[in-house]
Amino acid sequence: MTETLDIQITKTTHSRLQETDFDNLPFGKIFSDHMFVADYADGEWKNFQVIPYGEIGLSPAISALHYGQAFFEGIKAYKHADGKVVIFRPDKNAERFNKSAERLCMPTLPEDIFLQSLAAVVDIDRDWVPTQDNHALYIRPFMFATDPFLGVQPSATYKYMVLTCPVGPYFSKTLRVKIETNFTRAAEGGMGFAKAAGNYASSMLPGKTAVDEGFDQLIWTDARDHAYIEEMGAANAMFVLDGKLVTPSTQSTILKGVTRDTVIKLAQEWGVPVEERRVSVAEIVEGAKNGKLTDAFGAGTAATIAPVGSISYNGEEYFLIDPKEREFSQKVLKTLNDIKYGVIPDTHGWNFPVGE
Ligand SMILES: *Cc1c(COP(=O)(O)O)cnc(C)c1O
Numbered sequence: 001m002t003e004t005l006d007i008q009i010t011k012t013t014h015s016r017l018q019e020t021d022f023d024n025l026p027f028g029k030i031f032s033d034h035m036f037v038a039d040y041a042d043g044e045w046k047n048f049q050v051i052p053y054g055e056i057g058l059s060p061a062i063s064a065l066h067y068g069q070a071f072f073e074g075i076k077a078y079k080h081a082d083g084k085v086v087i088f089r090p091d092k093n094a095e096r097f098n099k100s101a102e103r104l105c106m107p108t109l110p111e112d113i114f115l116q117s118l119a120a121v122v123d124i125d126r127d128w129v130p131t132q133d134n135h136a137l138y139i140r141p142f143m144f145a146t147d148p149f150l151g152v153q154p155s156a157t158y159k160y161m162v163l164t165c166p167v168g169p170y171f172s173k174t175l176r177v178k179i180e181t182n183f184t185r186a187a188e189g190g191m192g193f194a195k196a197a198g199n200y201a202s203s204m205l206p207g208k209t210a211v212d213e214g215f216d217q218l219i220w221t222d223a224r225d226h227a228y229i230e231e232m233g234a235a236n237a238m239f240v241l242d243g244k245l246v247t248p249s250t251q252s253t254i255l256k257g258v259t260r261d262t263v264i265k266l267a268q269e270w271g272v273p274v275e276e277r278r279v280s281v282a283e284i285v286e287g288a289k290n291g292k293l294t295d296a297f298g299a300g301t302a303a304t305i306a307p308v309g310s311i312s313y314n315g316e317e318y319f320l321i322d323p324k325e326r327e328f329s330q331k332v333l334k335t336l337n338d339i340k341y342g343v344i345p346d347t348h349g350w351n352f353p354v355g356e
Contacts, residue, residue, distance in 0.1 A: 007116070028138065038113070040157060062145060064146065069144065069158075070198075075141070076137065078136050079129040079130065086342070086351035088301075089262070092261065093258060109160055129166070130168075174309030175216040177308050178311070182206075182226075190252065207233065217232060228278050228279060229280070233298060243273070245275070248277070248278065259305075285318065294327075305333040
């Protein structure tokens with residue numbers, strides 16, 4: 001097995017736990033007491049530390065700021081009724097972390113360092129893992145380039161860090177979405193499959209434009225023809241069409257979501273036919289018109305299962321059935337939650353216990 005990582009721990013002298021209102025948690029704004037930091041230099045990872053959450057000093061010339069050598073992950077930890085804390089499928093995120101690193105010409109991080117860093121921050125702040133329904137501790141591992149050098153080339157030094165935030169549900173309502181036919185998120189050969197910071201920078205203007213038009217979210221289409229569905233905001237797009245679970249296959253333009261993978265595995269176990277393939281805008285619009293589209297949702301760690309209420313395309317809005325009446329997404333959401341919160345046995349080995 002793996003060696004225990006030598007992590008130097010410095011505890012905070014002033015916990016903010018008591019002054020935090022757990023009934024009012026805006027997403028990603030409240031940070032727990034500690035964070036994890038490690039440095040990459042001379043070709044290796046070193047200086048593994050857990051320190052109080054706070055500002056860090058950096059040169060204004062670091063290449064992450066100028067050329068965007070930066071990427072992240074998003075994971076959640078859940079508290080069970082008996083006080084046990086688990087992290088959901090972090091091994092999948094470790095794998096994706098390194099795919100992002102390779103695409104951005106950044107160093108990979110051994111899976112056991114990744115997993116032990118998460119366990120260390122979650123364990124030290126386990127009292128920050130919320131206990132309310134649908135709440136969790138959001139875990140944000142990330143890496144960025146730290147060479148103070150304005151030349152366009154891969155940095156030789158990097159920082160790897162992990163922050164955690166107690167969070168409530170991400171979306172509280174059914175989403176009004178539009179199919180985007182102007183902007184593009186990713187093209188073949190680009191970095192759509194990586195959780196690269198730059199992908200989110202380029203999505204902000206399209207996202208804001210959609211919100212200004214009265215939508216909650218947009219559905220990305222392919223860069224060439226805008227005729228095939230790719231993703232829904234920063235979540236994977238999933239549909240039930242004609243009784244089958246249909247979702248775009250993960251070529252290089254699509255981020256391979258852990259939630260997407262989990263939903264597919266559950267569907268397969270339930271005997272629901274699954275199709276991972278090119279999904280045309282035309283068939284989704286047609287299904288919305290003729291009633292064969294019985295379910296549509298975004299799947300992601302932050303949003304979990306976010307039901308789509310209506311889809312707009314070329315100025316026409318198509319309404320779907322009431323989310324409460326959708327058999328598949330209701331069942332998948334309940335099963336996912338029951339596994340994560342330890343209500344039913346975790347027969348897949350998806351929950352990684354912390355501090356045992
Ligand atoms: C993070 C993310 C997802 C969802 O991935 P999960 O592993 O399920 O959280 C989907 N699409 C994009 C673009 C993302 O950034």
